[in-house]
Amino acid sequence: MAKYVLRETALHLLTRIGEQGGFSHVLLDREMSKQELSRQDGALLTEIVYGTLQRRDLIDYYIQPYTAGQKKIKPWVRWLLYMSVYQMIFLERVPDHAVIHEAVEISKKRGHKGISSFMNGVLRNVQRKGVQSLDHIENDVMRLAVETSHPEWLVRRWVDQYGMETTRLMCEANNHHLPMSIRIQPLRISRSDAAGELRQEGFSVEESPFSTQGLVVKEGNIINHRLFKEGFVSVQDQSSMLVAEMMDLDEGMAVLDACSAPGGKTTHIAEKMKDKGSVTAYDLHEKKAKLVSKKAEQLQLTSIKAGQADSRTLTSVHASESFDRILLDAPCSGLGVLRGKPDIKYHKSEEDIYKLRSIQDDLFHEVAPLLKSGGKLVYSTCTVDRHENEEAVRHFLDQHPEYELDPSFVNDLPDALRQGEGLTETGLQLFPHEWDTDGFFLTRLVKK
Numbered sequence: 001m002a003k004y005v006l007r008e009t010a011l012h013l014l015t016r017i018g019e020q021g022g023f024s025h026v027l028l029d030r031e032m033s034k035q036e037l038s039r040q041d042g043a044l045l046t047e048i049v050y051g052t053l054q055r056r057d058l059i060d061y062y063i064q065p066y067t068a069g070q071k072k073i074k075p076w077v078r079w080l081l082y083m084s085v086y087q088m089i090f091l092e093r094v095p096d097h098a099v100i101h102e103a104v105e106i107s108k109k110r111g112h113k114g115i116s117s118f119m120n121g122v123l124r125n126v127q128r129k130g131v132q133s134l135d136h137i138e139n140d141v142m143r144l145a146v147e148t149s150h151p152e153w154l155v156r157r158w159v160d161q162y163g164m165e166t167t168r169l170m171c172e173a174n175n176h177h178l179p180m181s182i183r184i185q186p187l188r189i190s191r192s193d194a195a196g197e198l199r200q201e202g203f204s205v206e207e208s209p210f211s212t213q214g215l216v217v218k219e220g221n222i223i224n225h226r227l228f229k230e231g232f233v234s235v236q237d238q239s240s241m242l243v244a245e246m247m248d249l250d251e252g253m254a255v256l257d258a259c260s261a262p263g264g265k266t267t268h269i270a271e272k273m274k275d276k277g278s279v280t281a282y283d284l285h286e287k288k289a290k291l292v293s294k295k296a297e298q299l300q301l302t303s304i305k306a307g308q309a310d311s312r313t314l315t316s317v318h319a320s321e322s323f324d325r326i327l328l329d330a331p332c333s334g335l336g337v338l339r340g341k342p343d344i345k346y347h348k349s350e351e352d353i354y355k356l357r358s359i360q361d362d363l364f365h366e367v368a369p370l371l372k373s374g375g376k377l378v379y380s381t382c383t384v385d386r387h388e389n390e391e392a393v394r395h396f397l398d399q400h401p402e403y404e405l406d407p408s409f410v411n412d413l414p415d416a417l418r419q420g421e422g423l424t425e426t427g428l429q430l431f432p433h434e435w436d437t438d439g440f441f442l443t444r445l446v447k448k
């Protein structure tokens, strides 16, 4: 693909994500499959889109002296500036003159002459005079927020909860590429065969320490590969793989997955039980519940029954003590997945955290009676926030004395994770800077 077309595609995606709230990973994956991009072009497109989104606020700060005089800047012009400055500052392999030339050409094609001269002026200033220094910001939290392009309320909240050092490491990690990890369908292929096939085709692949089914693809995207298309592997972050690994599953169990779409963990549960037993999977949205059935079908799993339900009303559908295991992978603020979905940090507000916590409490309370005595309940979120994680678990345990933290949880964790900085008496918080994974929380409770 010509570099000019590639940059126009990047601009189109950024404007859609930035202005219409499209999800970066969904739009990017769709574009990659539609255009069947070469591995190299796919990598550059991903780099430009993710890199620009991840550093949007920093770049905006950098160029303020050169844009402040301009009355109204159209969204596409702003995104073209952001992605061009991103390439000039963060991508050494792309020469500045090429970036400026193409940005000016795109501006000429899409706008009037004033826009292309403005584009040329700002980018030439960046090239010649450099960018605004961060030293002008005296407050540490505000500086870290701008430097790492995170909203100030979030940085302040993380500093209060986890301290300055952890927050800095976390914010920095959020701006770095997250390697893709995949999970083999063990009833269809072995991990060594899948790894062998991928390596032969030039992918750099390592075994995951989190799951015996996991592989980390250090470079490249496998969504156009036959192993993915034909249902031999699925894409899943290593942190998410830990969930089914920690459910202490056996063949023949009855499992409830209360918040299941798009089905990553549901299918992993079925795989761990060798597709023997039953996995009852619900999601609030009919369309999303269908994704779970589709994923089960792709992976050739038959023990999953997926359907639409509000899991805050399940006691009217299922008798008490119906399940051996329950997974509550709750809807959450998603602040752990900013590496893969950087747009989240610009859309979420602190208020969302409190609204979500109330849903988490309701879900927890509703599924509690459905577990058999001696059964285990895993609670997980893909967020980094004590209110949705440790405090939600504490609150549940205070209200439900029939439950307790499973004392064998820590022993069942993979060795490396037992020394993690996020292990508390309530569960395990994985930070994105620790293991090259998403930020994630999980814990296991047992019904007495």
Ligand SMILES: C[S@@+](CC[C@H](N)C(=O)[O-])C[C@H]1O[C@@H](n2cnc3c(N)ncnc32)[C@H](O)[C@@H]1O
Binding pocket: 240, 258, 259, 260, 261, 262, 263, 264, 265, 266, 282, 283, 284, 285, 288, 309, 310, 311, 312, 329, 330, 331, 332, 359, 382
């Ligand atoms: C974190 S995601 C689940 C991810 C899924 N477990 C996986 O691994 O693929 C949370 C899901 O909960 C669903 N959800 C939100 N509120 C719900 C409710 N009241 N009842 C059932 N599902 C709900 C959302 O639609 C969303 O798909």
